[in-house]
Amino acid sequence: xxxxxxxxxxxxxxxxxxxxxxxxxxxxxxxxxxxxxxxxxxxxxxxxxxxxxxxxxxxxxxxxxxxxxxxxxxxxxxxxxxxxxxxxxxxxxxxxxxxxxxxxxxxxxxxxxxxxxxxxxxxxxxxxxxxxxxxxxxxxxxxxxxxxxxxxxxxxxxxxxxxxxxxxxxxxxxxxxxxxxxxxxxxxxxxxxxxxxxxxxxxxxxxxxxxxxxxxxxxxxxxxxxxxxxxxxxxxxxxxxxxxxxxxxxxxxxxxxxxxxxxxxxxxxxxxxxxxxxxx
Numbered sequence: 001x002x003x004x005x006x007x008x009x010x011x012x013x014x015x016x017x018x019x020x021x022x023x024x025x026x027x028x029x030x031x032x033x034x035x036x037x038x039x040x041x042x043x044x045x046x047x048x049x050x051x052x053x054x055x056x057x058x059x060x061x062x063x064x065x066x067x068x069x070x071x072x073x074x075x076x077x078x079x080x081x082x083x084x085x086x087x088x089x090x091x092x093x094x095x096x097x098x099x100x101x102x103x104x105x106x107x108x109x110x111x112x113x114x115x116x117x118x119x120x121x122x123x124x125x126x127x128x129x130x131x132x133x134x135x136x137x138x139x140x141x142x143x144x145x146x147x148x149x150x151x152x153x154x155x156x157x158x159x160x161x162x163x164x165x166x167x168x169x170x171x172x173x174x175x176x177x178x179x180x181x182x183x184x185x186x187x188x189x190x191x192x193x194x195x196x197x198x199x200x201x202x203x204x205x206x207x208x209x210x211x212x213x214x215x216x217x218x219x220x221x222x223x224x225x226x227x228x229x230x231x232x233x234x235x236x237x238x239x240x241x242x243x244x245x246x247x248x249x250x251x252x253x254x255x256x257x258x259x260x261x262x263x264x265x266x267x268x269x270x271x272x273x274x275x276x277x278x279x280x
Contacts, residue, residue, distance in 0.1 A: 029255070032248050032251050032252060032255070033248075033252055034058075035244065035245060035248040036062050036063070036245060036248040036249035036251070036252045037058035037059065037060070037062070038056070038057070038058065038062075038245055039057060039059075039061070039245065040062070040243045040244060040245035040246070042056070042057075043244040043245050043248065044244055061245075062243075062245040062246050062248070062249035063249045063252075063253070065243065065245075065246045065249070066236075066246050066249050066250050066253070069236075069239065069246065070224075070232065070236055070239070071224060072232075072250070072253065074224065074225075074227075075224070075227055075228065075229050075232040076229060076253065078144075078226055078227060078228045078229070079211060079228040079229040079230075079254075080257070081144065082144060082147045082148055082210065082228055083207055083210045083211050084207075085144075085148045086148050086151045086152060086206060086210045087203055087206045087207050087210065089148070089152045090151070090152045090153070090154055090157060090202075090206055091199060091202060091203060091206075093152050093153055094153065094154055094157035094158045094161055094202065095161045095187075095192065095195070095199065095202075096187070097116075097153070097158045097161070098157075098158045098159070098160070098161025098162040098164070098165055099161065099165050099187055099191060101113045101116075101158070101162050102161075102162045102163075102165035102166045103165055103173065103191075104183070113162075116155050116158055116159075117155065117159065119155040120155050120156060120159070124215070124216070125215070128215060128216065128219065131150055131216075132219050132220065135220055140220075141220050141221075141222065142220065142221055142222045142223060142225070142226060143220075143226060144226055146220045147216065147217055147220065147221075147226070147228070150216070151210060151213075151216075154206065156205075157202045157205070157206065160198060160201065160202055161195070161198060161202065164195055164197075164198040165191065165195065168191065168194060168195070172190050172191070172194065173186055173190065173191070175190075176189070176190045200265055203265075204261065204262065204265055207258070207261055208258060208262075211229075211257070211258055212230055212258075213228070213230060214230040214231060214234070217230065217231045218231050218234070229253075229254045230254070232250075233247075233250050233251065233254060236250055
C-alpha cells in the first residue's frame with residue numbers, strides 16, 4: 001500500500017457493513033433457537049430486549065411438548081420424503097432435458113427451449129387452480145404423488161444444466177463416441193461426472209424451494225397423513241393453547257435440516273454457482 005497508509009483502514013467499512021448484515025440475518029434465527037429453549041412465559045416478555053438472545057433456565061421441554069401435542073415425526077418424514085423425491089427424480093429429468101437442449105440436434109429444439117424458458121416468468125399461483133382441478137379429477141388429492149409429480153420438471157433447473165453443459169468441451173463426447181458409447185452412456189459416464197458442481201447446486205436449490213413449499217400442499221392435503229411441515233406448523237399455530245415456546249421449537253425442527261444440508265454442501269454449492277455463472 002502506498003503513501004504510508006495503514007492497510008486495515010481500507011477494510012474497516014466493508015468489514016463493519018458485513019458484520020452488521022450478518023447480525024441482521026442471524027438475529028431472528030438466534031432468537032428462535034433461544035426462545036425454543038425458554039419457559040413459555042418468558043418468550044414474549046423478553047422479546048423486546050437483548051435478553052431475547054439469552055436462554056436463562058434453558059431446557060428441551062418445549063420440544064417434548066411439540067412431539068406430545070402433534071405427530072411431528074410423521075410431518076418431518078413427510079417433508080423429507082416429498083422433498084427428497086422431488087430433488088432426486090428432478091436431477092435425472094432436468095439434467096437429461098438440459099443435455100438434450102444443449103448438445104443434441106433435433107427438430108424444434110429451439111422452439112421447445114423457448115417454451116421452457118417462458119415458464120420462468122409464469123408464477124405458480126397462475127396455474128395452481130388448474131392443477132388442483134386436474135388432481136381432483138384424477139383422484140390424487142391427499143397423496144404423496146400430487147406433491148411430487150408437478151414439481152419434478154423445473155424450468156430453472158433445466159436452464160442451469162443447459163448453461164453448464166454448453167461450456168463443457170465437445171472433445172469429451174467425441175472421445176466417447178470413438179469408444180463406441182451411445183448418447184445415454186455418454187451422458188452417464190462422461191457428461192454427468194464432469195457436471196457434479198451443477199448437480200450439487202440444483203440439488204440444494206431444489207431442496208430449499210421444495211422444503212418451504214406451502215401453497216400447493218395446503219390445497220391438496222386434507223389431513224395429517226401426508227401433511228408436510230410448512231402446512232403442519234401453520235395448523236399448529238392455531239392449535240390451543242397457543243404456546244410460543246412450542247411454536248418456536250417447531251420452527252427450529254423445520255429449519256434444522258435445511259441449515260444442516262447447506263453446511264454440509266456449502267463448498268459444492270458455491271463452486272457450482274460460480275462455475276455455472278462463468279460457463280453460462
